[in-house]
Amino acid sequence: MCNLPVHVSCRSNAEYMSPSGKVPFVHVGNQVVSELGPIVQFTKAKGHSLSDGLDDVQRAEMKAYMELVNNMLLTAELYIQWCDDTTATEISRPRYSSPYSWPLNQILAYQKQWEVRRKMNAIGWAGKSLEQVYEDVSQCCQALSQRLGTQPYFFNKQPTELDALVFGHLFTILTTRLTSDELGEKIKSYSNLLAFCRRIEQSYFEDSQAGSSSRGYSKGPSLF
């Protein structure tokens, strides 16, 4: 969205290379910056920002919605992937352990699962049922859908960090194969959110996939 040239490279030890232990991270010159918040601040310091046109009230609103997405969608994604036994056994653990050989793959997968479950326990999500989690996601999507309305982006004509964040989460949910399609269906029931994802995928990802391979995008999943 900022029109910055970026080369995507997939590595199995990405989590360990990152300074905070989290992906994604960007490597620029001799600097390494990880996670959305710091990366946004880093690009802003270099003079590229998507939210310059917003006034203080809108910026505060954007922060609140970003927090909502992080709080609800991210936690729900982690819950469904790691705390739901069927999904964890059939999908998450095999996928997480695929780059490694035995016995490291088993150890790392179980360690990740244990870590996520501990965190869910601490914030009180461990007692929730899958139905309640789906309900929470639905409520979050409803709030986002109402805010988006019929506009192309959340803050009218220009995309902002919020658009990027929401697209990232919704696209992942819609294109990741899980044991049941219920989560994807819940999001598809909000037609403006689905249209929003398609529009962003078309504007920002289709062109580069069709065009030069020097951009470094591999042919990934698609909503089409």
Next chain:
Amino acid sequence: MAATMELRCWGGDWGLPSVHTESLIVLAYAKFSGATITVAPIDWTWKTLTGTVPELVYQGSTITEPAQILNFLRKQRFNADYELYLQPCGQIHHGLHALLEEKLRPALLHTFWVDAENYANLTRPWFASRSPFPLNFLVPGRHANTALSRILLTKGESPLHTITEVEGKIYSEAKECLNLLSHRLGMAYYFFGNTPCSLDAFVFGFVAPLHKASLPSSPLQSHLRQLDNLQRFCDHILNTIRVRYTFGSDYSSESF
């Protein structure tokens, strides 16, 4: 004749009907929506160890957690959120609620339960004095451990590993959150329109203990003292819920 709803919560002090954030949220919302509830403090009972607080008991069923209790009250037609949903940007209350949980709660937990001076001089004596023997040795410690592990697990990701490193981060985020709330409130009495709604109850529940407790050391409380409108907001709501709650034990009913 509607059956009475009974709320089990921690008792009150420092000018508040309850010192516990979640209980305050439910008490405030009940007043806003006009629901009559009987308050049954769990102080000096074994529920201090075994019970989940707050807990609403109605016709045999129990509901815990503020969000669930508020949903239940709405289903019973005690709804304070009509105006909220009429507003064009009413949905932002979800976002503000998420902000409170993510940014303000860790710092509040730290101020009351992890900060050594506050814990030793205020929190532990209060909770210990409200728990029966021998629970007074167990209850405060258990809450403090839960608080610490929650802060470390949610905020203490590498490279921040110890609580001292996390402290700086959570306090600066909490101050930002308070500033945002203050900015959003402006000169109004409530966050959305002229009547209080669920978000006002949540903000009140989070901010009131910080406003009223006499904490020996708190940079966050000093920061709150600079935000007049938030303090005015808390005092105004306290006056609004200044009613006689009937207590389920031998207390004489108190007004605040």
